[in-house]
Amino acid sequence: MAKSLFQKVWDAHSVRKLANGQTQLLIGTHLIHEVTSPQAFGMLRDLGLKVAFPHRTFATVDHIIPTNELVEPYADSLAQAMMDEIRKNCAEFGVTFFDRASGKQGIVHIVxxxxxxxxxxxxxxxxxxxxxxxxxxxxxxxxxxxxxVRDVLATQTMALGALKVRRIEVNGKLRPGVYAKDVILHIIRLTGVNGGTGFAYEYAGTTFDGFTMEERMTVCNMSIEGGARVGYVNPDETTYAYLKGRPYSPKGADWDAAVERWESYASDPGAHYDDVMKIDAADVAPSVTWGINPGQGISITENVPSPETATSADDKAGIIEALE
Structure with missing residues (x-):
């Protein structure tokens, strides 16, 4: 049976079906930072638990770290306290921590x-x-x-409900001055900020085939702004070229085996999708958001809408709220 990448990965990491209908899912890699981890570590202490698989957890600081101060203690006492806390927690629980002086610290999704x-x-x-x-x-x-975060630290698993999969194909060449951010804003404008609720998005098509990894990350990053829980692109030679030689990437013969395994996860031709959207890259224009959510977007050649142009009462109320 032909499967999407999402279904293959979900099946490979499913531990068991829970009584409430959710799936207990193995989490291969857990990334943590200083904002959402302190309470989770505190709960582990209260329960007398350790981190189940410390080698699968990586930590950094990115949300509160000052950009204008290189020397500690920081002027912001809360920032310093959070820095001290994550250092203490990682040392106590044996978690790899990319501290500021490591040369590896940065935004968690880029690290x-x-x-x-x-x-x-x-x-x-x-x-x-x-x-x-x-x-x-x-x-x-x-x-x-x-x-x-507590659950994953303690068990390396978490409970999740099943997601539907929407394939979003963008085909063709983007016009000059149109970039990856314009693509995702265009998608969100079409679907709305809640259109992806309950979905994983598979981004595909010749436009994505030609994107750099940074461009693919830009689009996937904003999947949540369209309501989707997950957004992904099938791995290809661009993916492998980016990863090759990185500190934690496989080396030597392990690299060849890894690429072969990674290729097997790509969506099969004829895989089932719950929904398919097709977009012509030529229709994507340089875009901006004018309101208070990413779905309120227009191309730079359009006017900010007025309430009188609304097609529904909810739309009108949303425009009024944004303009006020």
């Missing part, structure tokens, strides 16, 4: 790819809504809350 930690065919969880960024590499990546 994973840069270090070769983010790899195709795996599941990734992080206590941040934009974890779908990692889907650019053919991973299934979930943003999670603090209680789920």
């Amino acid at each position: 994973g790819p840069e270090q070769g930690i983010t790899q195709p065919g795996t599941t990734i969880a992080c206590g941040d809504s934009h974890t779908s960024t990692h889907g650019a590499f053919g991973a299934i990546a979930f943003g999670i809350g603090t209680s789920q």
Whole structure:
């Protein structure tokens, strides 16, 4: 039976079906940071638990770290306290920590790819809504809350309900001055901010085939803005070229075996999708958002809409709220 990448990865990481209908899913890689992890570590202490698989967990600081201060203690006492806390927690629980002086610290969703930690065919969880960024590499990546961070630390698993899969094909060549951010804003404009609820998005088509990994990450990053829980691109030669030689990427014969395994996760021809969208790249224009959510977008040649142009009462109320 032909399967999508999402279904293959889901099946490979399913531990068991729970009584409530959810699936207990193995999480291959857990990324943590200083904002959503302190309470989770505190809960582990209260329960007398350890991190189940420390080698599958990687930490960094990115949300509160000052950009204008290089020397500690920081002027912001809360920032310093959070820095101290994650250092203490990682040392106590044996978690790899990319501290500021390591040369590996950065935005958590960029650290994973840069270090070769983010790899195709795996599941990734992080206590941040934009974890779908990692889907650019053919991973299934979930943003999670603090209680789920606790669950993954303690068991390397989490409970999730099944998702539908929507394939979004963008084909053709983008016009000059149109970029990956315009593509995802165009998609969100078409679907709305809730249109992806309950879905994993598979981004495909010749436009994505020609994208760099950074461009793919840009699109996958904003999947959540369209309501989708997951967004991913099938791995290909562009993916492998980016990962080769990275610190945590496989080396030597292991590399060849890894690429062969990664290729097997790509969606099969004829795979079933719950929905398919097709977009002509020529229809994507340089875009901006004018309102208070990413779905309120227009091309730079359009006017900001007035309430009188609304097609429904809800649309009118949304325009009025945004303009006020």
